[in-house]
Amino acid sequence: MTSxxxxxxxxxxxxxxxxxxxxxxxxxxxxxGEAFCAMHLSMQKxxxxxxxxxxxxxxAKDLAESLAEMQAWMKKRLRGDxxxxxxxxxxxxxxxxxxxxxFLYHKYWRVTATGLENVPAEGRxxxxxxxxxVLPWDGAMIIMAVREDHPQPRQVRAxxxxxxxxxxxxxxxxQRIGHVQASPxxxxxxxxxxxxxxxxxxxxxxxxxxFSRRYQLARFGxxxxxxxxxxxxxxxxxxxxxxxxxxxxxxxxxRPLASLLGVPYVPIxxxxxxxxxxxxxxxxxxxxxxxxxxxxxxxxxxxxSEEPLLVTKISNQVRDTIQxxxxxxxxxxxxxxxx
Amino acid sequence: MAVKTxxxxxxxxxxxxxxxxxxxxxxxxxxxPIIGIDFKKPDKPFKRAEFFQVDLHNPLIAxxxxxxxxxxxCHLLFLDSYAGNEEYFDxxxxxxxxxxxxCAASETKKVIIKSDTKVYGADHLHPNYITEDAEIKGMHQHxxxxxxxxxxxMVERFIRQNKTPQMTILRFANILGRTIDTPIMRYxxxxxxxTVVGYDPLFQFTHEEDVIAALFxxxxxxxxGIFNIAGDGVIPLSQVLRIGGKHPLPVSSxxxxxxxxxWRKAGRKGVLSSVPIEAGYLKYNCLxxxxxxxxxxxxxxxxxxxxxxxxxxxHLRIRRYLPYHRAIRSDPLSSEKLQAWIQSRRRASDYLSxxxxxxxxxxxxxx
Numbered sequence: 001m002t003s004x005x006x007x008x009x010x011x012x013x014x015x016x017x018x019x020x021x022x023x024x025x026x027x028x029x030x031x032x033g034e035a036f037c038a039m040h041l042s043m044q045k046x047x048x049x050x051x052x053x054x055x056x057x058x059x060a061k062d063l064a065e066s067l068a069e070m071q072a073w074m075k076k077r078l079r080g081d082x083x084x085x086x087x088x089x090x091x092x093x094x095x096x097x098x099x100x101x102x103f104l105y106h107k108y109w110r111v112t113a114t115g116l117e118n119v120p121a122e123g124r125x126x127x128x129x130x131x132x133x134v135l136p137w138d139g140a141m142i143i144m145a146v147r148e149d150h151p152q153p154r155q156v157r158a159x160x161x162x163x164x165x166x167x168x169x170x171x172x173x174x175q176r177i178g179h180v181q182a183s184p185x186x187x188x189x190x191x192x193x194x195x196x197x198x199x200x201x202x203x204x205x206x207x208x209x210x211f212s213r214r215y216q217l218a219r220f221g222x223x224x225x226x227x228x229x230x231x232x233x234x235x236x237x238x239x240x241x242x243x244x245x246x247x248x249x250x251x252x253x254x255r256p257l258a259s260l261l262g263v264p265y266v267p268i269x270x271x272x273x274x275x276x277x278x279x280x281x282x283x284x285x286x287x288x289x290x291x292x293x294x295x296x297x298x299x300x301x302x303x304x305s306e307e308p309l310l311v312t313k314i315s316n317q318v319r320d321t322i323q324x325x326x327x328x329x330x331x332x333x334x335x336x337x338x339x
Numbered sequence: 340m341a342v343k344t345x346x347x348x349x350x351x352x353x354x355x356x357x358x359x360x361x362x363x364x365x366x367x368x369x370x371x372p373i374i375g376i377d378f379k380k381p382d383k384p385f386k387r388a389e390f391f392q393v394d395l396h397n398p399l400i401a402x403x404x405x406x407x408x409x410x411x412x413c414h415l416l417f418l419d420s421y422a423g424n425e426e427y428f429d430x431x432x433x434x435x436x437x438x439x440x441x442c443a444a445s446e447t448k449k450v451i452i453k454s455d456t457k458v459y460g461a462d463h464l465h466p467n468y469i470t471e472d473a474e475i476k477g478m479h480q481h482x483x484x485x486x487x488x489x490x491x492x493m494v495e496r497f498i499r500q501n502k503t504p505q506m507t508i509l510r511f512a513n514i515l516g517r518t519i520d521t522p523i524m525r526y527x528x529x530x531x532x533x534t535v536v537g538y539d540p541l542f543q544f545t546h547e548e549d550v551i552a553a554l555f556x557x558x559x560x561x562x563x564g565i566f567n568i569a570g571d572g573v574i575p576l577s578q579v580l581r582i583g584g585k586h587p588l589p590v591s592s593x594x595x596x597x598x599x600x601x602w603r604k605a606g607r608k609g610v611l612s613s614v615p616i617e618a619g620y621l622k623y624n625c626l627x628x629x630x631x632x633x634x635x636x637x638x639x640x641x642x643x644x645x646x647x648x649x650x651x652x653x654h655l656r657i658r659r660y661l662p663y664h665r666a667i668r669s670d671p672l673s674s675e676k677l678q679a680w681i682q683s684r685r686r687a688s689d690y691l692s693x694x695x696x697x698x699x700x701x702x703x704x705x706x
Contacts, residue, residue: 080581083645086573087467088541088624166463166623168537175541176575185466 016040087157087190088175097177104137105144108284109243110339113145115291118237121152124191125294126229127198129239130217130322131206134248134267136160137282138241139179142198145289157190158198159183163264184224191232198239199225201315208253208265214245215330217323223315226297230307230314235294238318240325243287246336248272285336288329292321344371347558348409350438351416352390353377355519356453359551360413361388364558374407376400377416378430395434401441411449411558412442412504417490419483419522431486432493439497442504451507451557453550456567457484458491458510461540461617461625468628471510471565478617483522505563509553512569512627512644515651516547526616528655532580536589538622539577543569546642546650556638566636567627570644576621582645583652592618 014030016037028037076082077092084090105111119125129142139158147153159182165171180186182199190197200206205218229236254266272279295314302310347364351357352375364370365387373388375381380392393400395416404412414435420427435452442450459469460476475495477488491508498506513523523544526532545553545568553568580587590598595618632638642650 078581080578080583082578084541084573084575084578088573088575090575162463168535171463172537172539176539181463181467183464183466185468185470189466189468 084176087178087180089155089178090176091178094177101140101144102148105141105148109141109247109287111141111145111243111287111289113149113289113291115293116145116150118291118293119146119150119154119196120235120294121150121154122194124194124232124234125196125237126187126191126225126234127156127196127237127239127291128225128318128322129198129200130241130326131200131202132209132214132241133244133282134207134250134265134269135280135282136164136200136207137247138244139198139200141244141287142239142241142289143178145291146196154196156196156198159187159190159200161203163204184228187225187228188232191228191234197234201225201319204264208250208267210253211245211249211251215242215326217319217326220315220319223311226311226314226318227307229297230300230310233298235296235298236314236318237294238292238321238325240290240292240322240329241287242289242326242329242333243285243336246285247282249283283337286339288333290325290329292325295321344369345410346370346372346374346407347411347413348374348376348404348407349388349413349415350376350395351414352385352388353379353381354416354418356415356550356554358382359518359547360415360554361385363551363555364388367559369559372407374403374409376403395430395438400438401444404441404445404447409445409447411451411561412438412447413451413554413558414438415453415554417453417486419520420486424482427482428486428489432489435490436493439494443497443501447504449507449561449563450504451509451554452490452494453554454491454508454510455484455487456510456512456543456569456627457620457625458488459625459627461619461623463623465624467624468626469567470628471567471631478619481522481617484617506565507557507563508565509557510565510567510627511545511550511553512543512567514545514547514550515647516550517651517654519547522616524651527579527583527585527651530585531588532585533590533595534576534580534587535592535595535618535621538592539575540620540622541573541575541624541626542579542644543573543626544642544644544647544651545569545640546647549640549642549647552641553636553638557636560637562636564631564635566632566638567629568632568638568640569627569629570640570642570647571629572644573624573626574644574648579648582648583655592622595621 014035016028016030017035018037018040028040030037073092082090082092119127127142129138132138136158139160143156143158146156155178158179160174160179162181162183164174165181175181180190182203187197187199201220201224202218203221209216209218226236228234248267248269248271250265250267250269252268254268258264258266269279271281295318297314300310347370349357349360349364352361354377357375357377358381361373361375364373365385371387373385375385375388375390376393376395377390378392378394381390384390391403403409416434417431418427420431439450456469458475458477459465459473460478462476465473475488475491477484494506494508514521515524515527549568549570557566577587
């Protein structure tokens with residue numbers, strides 16, 4: 001397979017970088033100023049796979065090298081020679097989960113992320129998203145979207161319900177991979193440090209809602225997120241997630257058992273608890289994440305007496321925007337599992 | 340021009356914290372007279388300070404404050420009790436009450452109290468960084484925390500009822516050091532360290548040098564208010580143990596509570612009896628927000644949390660090889676200051692001899 005343009009063609013003509021479904025390099029010339037041809041440009045991003053480098057052959061030397069590297073890394077960890085940041089985020093440790101997260105993002109849920117240009121490359125911003133899917137995978141995928149598809153990848157700090165932080169293993173784990181316990185004081189501190197924060201104002205009401213009420217936003221707390229945004233002068237970016245509602249169809253919530261155990265919900269899904277731990281495997285739906293246009297709170301001027309009214313107004317505005325974004329996507333969605 | 344001096348009274352002058360602070364005050368001509376009180380005799384005599392062997396209940400303290408025109412009281416007398424001890428409580432809380440009453444009756448302007456960030460209590464509902472105005476809801480299993488909480492509540496009441504003296508409370512995060520004894524140091528001192536299974540809280544540490552520096556800084560600047568004092572950065576408990584080469588023993592929190600209580604009651608020694616840290620603090624973060632320390636108090640600790648841990652374990656490792664076990668009078672490692680002095684002297688004499696040489700060469704002395 002020749003990858004160079006044939007001799008005699010004009011120098012500005014570049015071959016399209018995509019690979020066709022058969023695995024052959026596209027023969028079309030790329031559009032001027034672009035890397036792909038007209039056909040592949042119109043396609044979705046993950047379909048137009050750029051041509052891969054030729055596969056490297058297995059090499060024992062490489063293996064030995066990578067093993068030695070791993071050993072050195074383990075030694076360093078066991079000596080306690082690493083850093084966590086002030087929120088308990090351990091970047092090295094979080095890096096261990098990247099292969100799994102990348103698999104989930106690209107292969108399993110095939111996330112299509114749009115509107116990333118609305119996420120600022122630097123400076124503070126508050127991402128506000130709809131919450132769904134029994135287990136908070138949606139937060140992880142929004143984080144991945146900004147890490148993988150944003151032109152300037154950033155670490156999103158997801159604010160997670162403090163209940164999860166009280167659980168053994170889970171709490172510590174969440175902290176080490178960069179999540180922060182949800183509280184107004186924490187989000188204020190994060191935004192003042194010019195971080196990118198992610199909140200789910202629906203909270204437990206969103207994540208534990210029954211399958212029959214999917215894609216209908218629950219109540220938006222008490223507007224605490226707007227108060228924090230106003231106080232720290234951070235733009236609010238409405239984020240809508242479509243596809244996460246169907247990963248664990250919650251048929252019944254065993255309320256009495258939940259209150260007995262002191263947890264917000266005990267889900268009964270088609271696979272849980274029927275298949276035991278296997279029930280925790282989510283369904284491979286197709287996801288769409290859209291980052292909407294920011295609501296520029298930082299430019300607003302208001303009297304202190306107007307704040308409560310403003311809080312409800314903006315809270316409703318954000319809620320309506322997310323709901324509208326979800327419906328827009330659902331209008332064109334043809335299948336839950338396929339594109 | 341006469342230097343304006345301030346009169347200072349230090350309680351607990353014979354206990355480690357007071358004994359460390361006194362020489363600093365004595366070296367500063369801005370503090371005069373300096374009075375130290377404690378219920379036991381000091382190990383070494385003071386150079387300039389007056390010392391009186393009295394306990395805090397003594398009614399003469401009020402008169403002493405009056406006569407010596409004491410400007411600032413630095414209250415450092417606090418006894419960490421690991422088992423329930425009424426005498427300690429009597430000194431810690433009731434003694435402070437008497438001292439504050441004496442201060443209110445005299446012309447004392449400021450009182451500085453050394454406290455602990457553990458008074459906030461460890462709870463998963465806390466924000467990650469607790470500000471000074473948060474409610475005090477420390478845990479009650481261990482007496483030394485209970486005493487601190489009682490003390491702070493009492494001070495809170497006192498502030499509400501009295502305008503003078505002004506109160507300054509310094510809440511220190513876990514203190515590590517070489518010459519002192521704190522609960523967290525006892526906890527980290529055994530080879531097998533019990534932890535709570537499934538939890539790995541973040542810790543803040545303060546080095547003992549920073550504690551003294553913070554106290555001196557507060558005395559010097561006369562700042563008032565409540566401040567959290569802790570080194571920069573946080574460090575997970577698991578990492579602390581790894582740096583120290585200790586082996587964690589994960590236990591369920593209920594078991595930890597039960598056994599440590601039983602062991603303590605029975606007066607037995609063993610792994611589980613050496614848990615002077617309550618299970619709650621081994622589960623959830625209890626971190627102080629130190630922004631006020633930097634912005635209002637203007638104090639910047641020298642040791643970060645990690646530095647304090649590294650220094651502490653370095654000392655633990657070398658401790659048994661030092662000539663005086665535990666009670667080290669002069670640390671052979673800390674002769675840096677002396678070296679610096681010698682070097683500066685040497686440089687000065689070198690400089691002088693150089694000067695003389697050049698003079699000799701130019702022949703100015705020959706004439």
